[in-house]
Amino acid sequence: MTKESDLKALMTASLQGDSIAHRSLLTALSGHLRSYYKSRLLRSGRPAEETEDLVQEALIVIHTQRHTYDPEQPLTPWVYAIARYKLIDHLRRTRTTTADVPLENAEYILASDDNAAAESQLDLAKLFERLPERMRLSLQYVKLDGLSVAEAADRSGMSPSAVKVNIHRGLKILTALIARETKA
Amino acid sequence: MKTNELISMLSSQVDPVDTREVVRNVRIAILVGAAASLLAVVFVLGVRTDLNEMHAQVFLVAKLAFSLSVVILASHYLVKYIRPGGEFRVRFALTVLPFLAAMIIAAISLATAPRSHWETMVFGSYWLECLIAIPTVAVVPFAAIMSAVRRAAPTDLVRTGALAGLVAGGVSATAYALHCMDDLLPFIALWYGGTIVLCTVTGAVLGPKLLRW
Numbered sequence: 432m433t434k435e436s437d438l439k440a441l442m443t444a445s446l447q448g449d450s451i452a453h454r455s456l457l458t459a460l461s462g463h464l465r466s467y468y469k470s471r472l473l474r475s476g477r478p479a480e481e482t483e484d485l486v487q488e489a490l491i492v493i494h495t496q497r498h499t500y501d502p503e504q505p506l507t508p509w510v511y512a513i514a515r516y517k518l519i520d521h522l523r524r525t526r527t528t529t530a531d532v533p534l535e536n537a538e539y540i541l542a543s544d545d546n547a548a549a550e551s552q553l554d555l556a557k558l559f560e561r562l563p564e565r566m567r568l569s570l571q572y573v574k575l576d577g578l579s580v581a582e583a584a585d586r587s588g589m590s591p592s593a594v595k596v597n598i599h600r601g602l603k604i605l606t607a608l609i610a611r612e613t614k615a
Numbered sequence: 616m617k618t619n620e621l622i623s624m625l626s627s628q629v630d631p632v633d634t635r636e637v638v639r640n641v642r643i644a645i646l647v648g649a650a651a652s653l654l655a656v657v658f659v660l661g662v663r664t665d666l667n668e669m670h671a672q673v674f675l676v677a678k679l680a681f682s683l684s685v686v687i688l689a690s691h692y693l694v695k696y697i698r699p700g701g702e703f704r705v706r707f708a709l710t711v712l713p714f715l716a717a718m719i720i721a722a723i724s725l726a727t728a729p730r731s732h733w734e735t736m737v738f739g740s741y742w743l744e745c746l747i748a749i750p751t752v753a754v755v756p757f758a759a760i761m762s763a764v765r766r767a768a769p770t771d772l773v774r775t776g777a778l779a780g781l782v783a784g785g786v787s788a789t790a791y792a793l794h795c796m797d798d799l800l801p802f803i804a805l806w807y808g809g810t811i812v813l814c815t816v817t818g819a820v821l822g823p824k825l826l827r828w
Contacts, residue, residue, distance in 0.1 A: 447631050454626035461618055487621050494625040496768045498632040499698045512700030512770040520827075537703060555616040574627055599628055606625065609616075 434541045439506040464489050466545035483551040489517045508537035558608045566601030569594045637767040638694045644763035648756025652790035660794040678792035684713040685785035693778040702771035721804035739797030749810035753787035776822015777815050784814030
């Protein structure tokens with residue numbers, strides 16, 4: 432199996448709502464994105480610290496725009512187009528020339544992998560504080576503390592379905608906040 | 616924030632998504648835009664009154680053949696360009712075919728006519744109306760299409776904008792053909808073709824501004 436067919440299988444599953452496949456897909460892609468951005472930023476004379484911001488921004492786009500992927504097409508060009516678009520957008524915002532962003536073969540994005548995960552300049556805790564309390568608590572209990580939905584419902588006094596709804600809405604707001612922050 | 620924290624967060628709740636929705640949105644927008652253009656032409660400009668005559672029908676069909684082939688070709692490419700990387704998959708050189716055909720037919724009809732008729736054949740009676748009406752009527756379909764495209768994620772904003780303008784111009788020309796009384800092939804090639812190209816260029820210019828995400 433090639434990388435493309437592995438990743439495409441994960442994508443196909445994640446489009447159907449398989450969150451385990453989705454996590455594996457994003458994890459695999461983050462390595463390729465990191466390596467792509469590191470080399471491109473170096474080439475454009477930008478600080479390497481910007482790599483992780485771009486990786487995360489691209490992951491958010493891949494997540495929120497996954498409905499724009501055409502399952503009849505290979506996945507690699509779709510990922511590459513997003514990665515390159517975000518790079519050009521970033522360089523333009525930081526007033527660097529975009530003339531030296533070459534157009535590679537789409538497969539270039541899978542050519543190398545870098546799993547030395549670093550931190551972006553985003554402070555998740557600060558973003559959390561901007562969420563309404565019920566959403567913040569639901570996310571905190573289930574996502575960060577690892578409680579089950581039932582346990583979180585007990586502890587917060589909400590019904591389990593309210594916890595689920597609050598997680599869902601909270602995540603939506605949070606991804607929007609992150610997307611906005613990485614643009615600022 | 617650590618990247619694996621972000622990944623956990625993003626993959627904690629993964630809803631199934633419909634990958635065909637973006638294309639459906641654009642198709643609906645084209646239909647809505649076409650309906651709006653038709654209403655504008657029928658109620659503001661009025662349908663030509665001689666449609667029961669054979670001559671008028673023949674030229675109406677000729678105009679529709681040109682404008683509808685533009686719409687069909689351009690929308691075929693547009694729905695590919697709205698997805699990231701669509702520009703790697705297809706080029707849309709084929710969209711020049713209707714224009715090329717119109718120009719060849721116009722050239723033949725000019726070549727076979729006496730030189731003294733050329734001015735009338737090119738300018739007709741209402742070239743100015745055509746020049747203003749087609750781009751104006753194209754505004755609503757263009758806005759509808761662009762707002763649908765914005766809900767997707769094109770990565771080549773200039774070409775996507777150009778294709779949106781091309782579709783909108785074609786839709787508008789289709790509606791305007793119901794009103795237009797100038798039945799001359801060179802007129803159609805120049806003023807229909809020219810105004811649709813104008814819409815395309817406008818789309819290409821506005822694309823990067825309106826479609827950024």
